[in-house]
Amino acid sequence: MSSYETSEKELFKPTVVMDVESSEPIARGYTWDGGEIPKPIHVPKPATRALTAAPRLVRRMFRKLKNLLHASEFHRYSPAERERLHEFESFDYLPPHNTAYKIWSTENRSKHEWEVWLMMGLIGTTTGLVAFLLIQLIDIISETKWHHVIEYVEHNDLALGWWTAMWISLLCVTLSTALVVLFRPSAAGSGIPELIGFLNGTFVHHIFNIKTMLAKFFSCALAVSAGLPAGPEGPVIHMGALIGAGLSQTTFGLRLKHFSRFRNSQDRRDFISAGAGAGVAAAFGSPVGGLLFVMEEVSSFWNIKLGIQTFFCCMVSSFVSGLFNSAIQDFHYTTTFGRFRSERYIPFYVADRIAINFLLFVPAIILGCMGGMLGGLFTHFNIQASKLRIYIRNRVKGTWKIRLIRMADPIIITIIVVTIFFFIPNAFPCKSYQCDLPTSGFDCINQTCRANSSSVKFTCDVRSKKNPLADMVDTGRLVHYNCKRGVTFQYILSDGSKRNYSNDTYNEAATLLYTTGESAVKRLLSRNTHLQFSELPLLTILILYSFFACITAGSAISTGLVIPMLFIGSIYGRLFAYGLVQWFGVHDRDSYWGWIDPGAISFLGAASFFGGVSRLSMALTVIMIEITSDVEFLLPIMVTVLISKWVGDYLTHPLYHALMEIKCIPFLDTEPVIYKEHHGGEDEGERGIADSLELYQARHAMSSPAVVLGLQETVNRLANTLLSTKHGGFPVVRDVVGVERYSGLVSRETIHQLLNQGEPFFLKEADLDKLRDYDKFIVDEPSDVGLPFELLGYVGFKSYLLDEDTIRQYAEDPKFNDRYIDLSPYINQSQPTVPTSFSLKRTYIIFRTLGLRHLPVVDVLNRVVGIITRKDLMGFSLEEKVSMLRRALIRKASRRTRNNSVHHPVTSTTSHSSTHSAPGGLKDREKAPNTLAVPINAEM
Numbered sequence: 001m002s003s004y005e006t007s008e009k010e011l012f013k014p015t016v017v018m019d020v021e022s023s024e025p026i027a028r029g030y031t032w033d034g035g036e037i038p039k040p041i042h043v044p045k046p047a048t049r050a051l052t053a054a055p056r057l058v059r060r061m062f063r064k065l066k067n068l069l070h071a072s073e074f075h076r077y078s079p080a081e082r083e084r085l086h087e088f089e090s091f092d093y094l095p096p097h098n099t100a101y102k103i104w105s106t107e108n109r110s111k112h113e114w115e116v117w118l119m120m121g122l123i124g125t126t127t128g129l130v131a132f133l134l135i136q137l138i139d140i141i142s143e144t145k146w147h148h149v150i151e152y153v154e155h156n157d158l159a160l161g162w163w164t165a166m167w168i169s170l171l172c173v174t175l176s177t178a179l180v181v182l183f184r185p186s187a188a189g190s191g192i193p194e195l196i197g198f199l200n201g202t203f204v205h206h207i208f209n210i211k212t213m214l215a216k217f218f219s220c221a222l223a224v225s226a227g228l229p230a231g232p233e234g235p236v237i238h239m240g241a242l243i244g245a246g247l248s249q250t251t252f253g254l255r256l257k258h259f260s261r262f263r264n265s266q267d268r269r270d271f272i273s274a275g276a277g278a279g280v281a282a283a284f285g286s287p288v289g290g291l292l293f294v295m296e297e298v299s300s301f302w303n304i305k306l307g308i309q310t311f312f313c314c315m316v317s318s319f320v321s322g323l324f325n326s327a328i329q330d331f332h333y334t335t336t337f338g339r340f341r342s343e344r345y346i347p348f349y350v351a352d353r354i355a356i357n358f359l360l361f362v363p364a365i366i367l368g369c370m371g372g373m374l375g376g377l378f379t380h381f382n383i384q385a386s387k388l389r390i391y392i393r394n395r396v397k398g399t400w401k402i403r404l405i406r407m408a409d410p411i412i413i414t415i416i417v418v419t420i421f422f423f424i425p426n427a428f429p430c431k432s433y434q435c436d437l438p439t440s441g442f443d444c445i446n447q448t449c450r451a452n453s454s455s456v457k458f459t460c461d462v463r464s465k466k467n468p469l470a471d472m473v474d475t476g477r478l479v480h481y482n483c484k485r486g487v488t489f490q491y492i493l494s495d496g497s498k499r500n501y502s503n504d505t506y507n508e509a510a511t512l513l514y515t516t517g518e519s520a521v522k523r524l525l526s527r528n529t530h531l532q533f534s535e536l537p538l539l540t541i542l543i544l545y546s547f548f549a550c551i552t553a554g555s556a557i558s559t560g561l562v563i564p565m566l567f568i569g570s571i572y573g574r575l576f577a578y579g580l581v582q583w584f585g586v587h588d589r590d591s592y593w594g595w596i597d598p599g600a601i602s603f604l605g606a607a608s609f610f611g612g613v614s615r616l617s618m619a620l621t622v623i624m625i626e627i628t629s630d631v632e633f634l635l636p637i638m639v640t641v642l643i644s645k646w647v648g649d650y651l652t653h654p655l656y657h658a659l660m661e662i663k664c665i666p667f668l669d670t671e672p673v674i675y676k677e678h679h680g681g682e683d684e685g686e687r688g689i690a691d692s693l694e695l696y697q698a699r700h701a702m703s704s705p706a707v708v709l710g711l712q713e714t715v716n717r718l719a720n721t722l723l724s725t726k727h728g729g730f731p732v733v734r735d736v737v738g739v740e741r742y743s744g745l746v747s748r749e750t751i752h753q754l755l756n757q758g759e760p761f762f763l764k765e766a767d768l769d770k771l772r773d774y775d776k777f778i779v780d781e782p783s784d785v786g787l788p789f790e791l792l793g794y795v796g797f798k799s800y801l802l803d804e805d806t807i808r809q810y811a812e813d814p815k816f817n818d819r820y821i822d823l824s825p826y827i828n829q830s831q832p833t834v835p836t837s838f839s840l841k842r843t844y845i846i847f848r849t850l851g852l853r854h855l856p857v858v859d860v861l862n863r864v865v866g867i868i869t870r871k872d873l874m875g876f877s878l879e880e881k882v883s884m885l886r887r888a889l890i891r892k893a894s895r896r897t898r899n900n901s902v903h904h905p906v907t908s909t910t911s912h913s914s915t916h917s918a919p920g921g922l923k924d925r926e927k928a929p930n931t932l933a934v935p936i937n938a939e940m
Contacts, residue, residue, distance in 0.1 A: 075661035077876060080394075084664040089203050089728050090870045093301055093851025095264045096747070097830035119262065120309050122247050123271060124278045124316030127240040131282030131317070132324040134221055134232055134239075140330045141172070141225035142516045149422075150514060156482055162422050166415070169226040173414040176222035176557045177407045179215045187215035189553070190234025190560040192298075193656045195241050195276060197665035199269055200300045201851050201870065204665060207238070208245040208272075216242075219558035224516075226414055227421065229549035229567070231517055234560020237279035237293075240317070244275020273299040274310040278317035280623070283562075285322060285347055287314035289623035296619045297656070300668075301851055342629065347518065350599075350630045352527040357595045363580070364636040365643055367573060367601070367608045372647025374572070375612020378550055379648075379655045386554045386662050406556040413555060417548050424544070425510040428537050430483035432505050478532075479514045481507035508537040517563035524570035525606070525628065527599040530586050535578055542571040554659075561655075565613050566606045573605015574598045603633060604640045611644035615654040666870045672844035674879045691882065693841035698834045700885055701843070701878060702857045702866030708733050711743060711827075715762055715819045718751055719810035722802075729854040731864045732827045741862045744827035745854055752801055754821050755810060762819035833858045836865060844873050 077085060095101055145168045152161035180188045186206035194204045206212055220235040248262045248271035262268065276298050280290035291311045295302055322345045327337035329344075342349045389409065393402050483505040511533075512520045526532070549564035577598035587593040607624045614620065620641050625634055652658065660667045674691050707721060708731045721730065729747045733740040754761070810816050833856045834843050847855050847868065857866040871877060 075658075075876065077664070081664050085666060085871065086726075088664070088666050090201050090666065090853040091203060091265055092828075092853045093201065093269065094266055096750075096826075096828035098744070098827055099825040115261070116309060117312065119248055119271065120274055120313040121316050123240075123244045123275050124281075124313040125320050126243050126247065127236075127275060127278040128282045128317040128320030129324070130217070130239055130243065131236045131279065132321045132328075134217060134236060136328065136331055137221045138224050138232060139516070141221065142227075143330065145169075145225065145227070146514055150479065150481075153482055153510075154480055158423075158426075158482070162419070165227070165422055166418050169228075169414050169418045170411065172222040172226035173228070173410050173557065174407070176219040176226070177410045177555075179219040179222075180556045180558060181403050181406045184209070184211045184215035185556075187212050187219055187558050188556050189558065189659075191216065191238030191241075191558075192234050192560075193659040193663060193665065195238055195272075196298055196656055197660050197667055199273060199276075199298055200667050201853070202666045208242050210246070213239055213242050213246075216558045220560075223410070223557040223559045226418075228410070228414060228417060228552050228557075228559065229517070229545055229564045230552055230557075230559030230561070231563025232560060233280075233283040233562035235558050236283040237276050237560075240279025240282065241272045241276040241298075244271040244273070244278070247271070269299075269301065270306050270309075273306065274313040277310045277314045281314035281318040282321040284623055284627050285318055285345060286623045286626035287311070287318040289619055289626050290314040290317070292619035292622055293616070297614075297616060300848070346629045347627045348522055348525050350525065350527060350603075350628045352589065353630065353632055354527065354589050354595055354597055354600050356632055356636060357592070360595045360600075360636050361639055363576065363601055364604055364639045367576060367604045368611075368640040368643025369647050370572065370576075371569060371605070371608025371610075371612035371640065371644035372649075373612070373651065374568075375609055375644060375648045376651030378546065378568075378609075378613055379652045379658060382550050382553055382655065383658050383662060385551050386659070389554060390662070410552070410555040410557045413548065413552055417552075420544060421513045424540065425481050425507045425513065427540070428507065428509050428534075430481075430505040431508055431534070478506035479510040480505070481510035481514070483507055508533050509541060512537075512541055517567055521563065521566045521570055521606070524567070524574055524602050525599050527597055528589065530581055530598055533574065533598075535575060538571050538575055542568065542575070545571070561613070562610070565610045569606035569609030570602040571605070573602040573608070576605065577601035600633070603628065603630070604636055607637050608640045608644045611641040612648040613655050615645050615648055617641055617645050666874060668844070668848045668870060668873055669875070670848075672841055672873070672875075672878070674875060674882055693844065693878070694839055696840040696882060696885070697836060698838040698840055698843045698857050698868065699836040699866065701840055701872050701881055702836075702868050703872055704857075704866035706731055706856065706864050706867040708740065708864050709746065709823065710734070711824045712763075712820050712822050715755065715810050715816040715821060716813075718755060718821060719807045719816070722748070722751060722755075722807050723804070723811055728869075729867075731854075731856045731867065732823055733864060739861055739863060742833060742856060742858050742864050744829045745831040745856065746823050746827045747853075750826050754823075754826070755807070756802055759819070762816075762821060764818065764820070831856065833862075834868075835859070840878075843868065847873055 145165065149161050149165045152158075152164060184206065186194070186204075186209070191207060194207045198204050198207060216235050216239055220232050224230055224232050245268060248268060262271065273294050277290035277294040280293045281287040284290075288311075291307065291314050294310055295307065299306075322340055323338065325344050326339050326341065327334055342351075393405060396402050396405060485504060511523060523529075523532075545564070546568050549561070549568065552559065553561050553564075577596065577600075580596045580601065581598065584593055584596050587596060589597065603624070607620065610624075611617070611620050616623075621634070621638050624637050624641075625631060648654075653661070657667065657669070672693050674693065707725055707727060709718070709721065711732060711734050727748065729745050730751075731745050732743050734743045735741075831854070832846060832850065832852065834846065836857055836859055838857075843855065846852075847870075853870070855868040856864050857868060859865050
């Protein structure tokens with residue numbers, strides 16, 4: 001049976017004229033496509049339709065989940081959040097190109113390239129040492145705590161064990177949150193969102209401050225040692241960037257001549273990027289991963305030269321941390337200085353390698369999808385928890401009340417976490433050592449045997465290295481909890497080989513919970529441990545740990561999420577592997593089915609969840625390989641990471657970017673994207689249809705009119721400008737035959753500095769040429785001394801900011817009406833501009849690629865008609881401006897259509913002409929039949 005595809009949607013082009021104000025259709029019509037008449041096709045049978053409907057059902061499910069998580073929506077800023085957003089100021093990547101800078105550059109620019117490499121080496125060395133000290137401090141506190149707790153528990157004194165765990169954890173967390181809340185609030189969290197925002201071009205106060213570093217170091221060590229589901233990797237990355245900022249601008253308070261050349265915005269940001277990479281290298285032992293992490297996620301400005309220098313910095317950092325780890329453990333010298341042992345140098349070293357099979361890519365794809373979905377859900381609920389914290393703080397009045405609430409948050413979480421994690425092992429029975437070994441050649445495998453004149457049941461023990469499957473249970477890392485200890489004996493076979501057997505028992509939940517997060521991940525990733533854990537304990541821990549990790553991140557302590565991400569992914573990866581083991585059984589790792597190993601599949605799960613939350617791809621792949629040294633799994637990891645990233649991006653924004661939105665940090669992503677509603681058809685109500693910015697112009701996003709200054713301005717005018725506006729920069733114009741043409745741009749900070757010189761600096765005639773040292777223009781933060789610790793050698797910007805009374809005196813005193821300041825030596829002569837008709841997408845690319853703070857918009861006569869800033873190009877701002885423009889154009893087109901409809905009824909000719917009226921006209925309405933397309937570039 002055959003028929004024609006005769007649906008209106010495919011044979012005819014619908015024309016619908018809508019009145020936006022009344023939301024009623026004015027007229028309808030259809031226009032023949034003009035193409036070839038469709039050929040008969042075979043109508044699919046019901047079974048075939050069912051098969052084709054399955055993918056459609058999956059797509060619909062993903063769309064529903066996507067809409068639920070608001071993946072294609074920008075953060076909707078409230079009025080209060082918009083005020084916070086406008087408090088952040090931007091800065092240019094390149095120093096201002098003016099006469100003063102040229103003089104400074106000539107005097108300070110050294111030709112010795114070795115200075116850059118020396119500074120990179122210093123940053124790497126310091127970062128590696130700081131990371132080593134932090135990890136050692138965490139290990140010694142954690143081991144001391146769990147040693148006493150386990151000792152009490154094994155003697156069945158649960159009450160004393162719980163109390164010991166509780167008071168140590170509460171003490172650590174209280175000190176940790178007090179350091180953040182009372183001493184340095186900017187030390188909260190991992191610091192990575194703030195770091196990304198800063199390197200993107202936004203000033204974030206206090207994140208590069210010596211107080212921040214001290215608070216972050218000790219807060220992180222105490223919080224992680226308390227047993228919370230958190231890790232130290234994020235803070236280590238932030239501290240590496242902080243070290244890069246500090247050392248490059250000064251050397252512990254010493255203004256060294258050789259390093260003065262680095263006192264500019266470009267070099268400072270480059271060294272911060274290198275420091276962040278060194279932090280990754282030290283935290284993971286992953287120098288190449290550190291380089292890729294900075295390039296992919298952190299740094300917004302990159303070049304090959306900076307990449308090579310960052311690679312060197314990461315190499316030094318990884319070497320230093322590994323060198324100290326080789327000789328010192330828990331602050332005790334081990335007499336093995338310089339011996340880089342794999343089990344200590346590589347965090348999650350995998351000794352037992354497994355050859356991959358093409359069938360392994362099936363679990364890799366499935367786990368990638370799981371990681372993307374679970375990572376999206378984790379990100380969504382973590383953001384909701386952050387919003388709840390902000391809502392509660394906004395409802396409370398009083399500084400001390402807010403501080404107490406912030407401190408109470410992690411303390412309450414700690415009480416709940418310690419109590420539940422301490423007692424949850426009681427819910428599960430003790431587990432005996434089990435091995436699934438071939439029985440040929442053995443007389444005593446999971447059977448009753450004679451040992452020490454007693455009849456007991458013994459099973460294999462991993463201390464036997466002869467049998468490749470004897471490592472099913474890693475006895476050296478298991479926790480007995482309150483289970484009975486057994487005995488172990490050695491069995492000698494007929495061929496003279498020895499086997500170790502034991503009837504010992506352990507608690508599965510305690511094995512994962514009564515230790516540090518890093519040790520727990522090692523156990524989950526261990527190979528040939530098919531029978532070490534059961535499904536129910538793992539599932540219980542997965543649910544509880546995921547919930548507590550989600551609410552812990554964002555509290556007022558300095559912690560990261562890397563270890564929790566690896567832990568959560570490893571658990572559901574191992575659960576997935578147990579299903580495969582139940583189906584296919586246990587096999588020798590050298591057999592065809594040897595890839596079905598819970599530790600190997602758990603490795604893929606860890607990568608999938610890490611990728612689903614962070615959305616890293618290249619960096620994550622290399623980091624996962626470097627922290628395990630399992631190169632054989634490179635291809636499966638690549639597949640898992642990419643799929644988890646694709647699925648996660650479809651559902652939610654990346655976690656760090658979403659946190660920047662919550663914290664109101666202005667950020668420009670790599671690609672400019674805005675979304676519009678889509679109605680009609682199969683995808684009714686779908687959100688997230690991308691709109692093309694090539695259809696819009698720079699004038700549609702600019703702020704107008706712009707406040708402009710002349711090359712020579714009176715002190716009175718400059719002071720009034722500072723009082724009446726909060727703009728960070730002002731275009732400077734010069735009169736050319738009666739037309740004020742654009743000449744450059746001067747920053748607000750420069751005007752403050754010029755006015756701060758006082759009356760001796762002011763001119764009575766506007767033709768005098770006075771220059772000041774460019775050094776005075778290098779400011780650190782717009783309203784605070786900020787990062788440059790005192791030992792950075794920076795002159796803080798507070799000394800340059802005039803108080804409002806002084807500015808008002810300049811503005812009101814008549815004598816300053818004839819006092820001038822010559823701005824010509826201080827304006828940025830290389831500040832780019834764009835014409836009004838310039839593509840909005842290309843405007844965005846120029847702004848972000850050059851790292852601009854301001855972008856003036858000029859007309860054909862080079863007159864300034866507006867200015868574009870970072871906040872004008874943020875997604876929500878573009879979306880609002882484009883929506884207003886679209887509505888205005890639709891109203892205009894609707895009125896024109898209504899006026900013409902009296903004399904020209906709607907016909908196919910009218911509909912066809914509207915097809916050619918604008919790009920994206922009727923053809924776009926085929927996708928969105930209820931939306932009237934209009935020419936975006938129409939003049940208003």
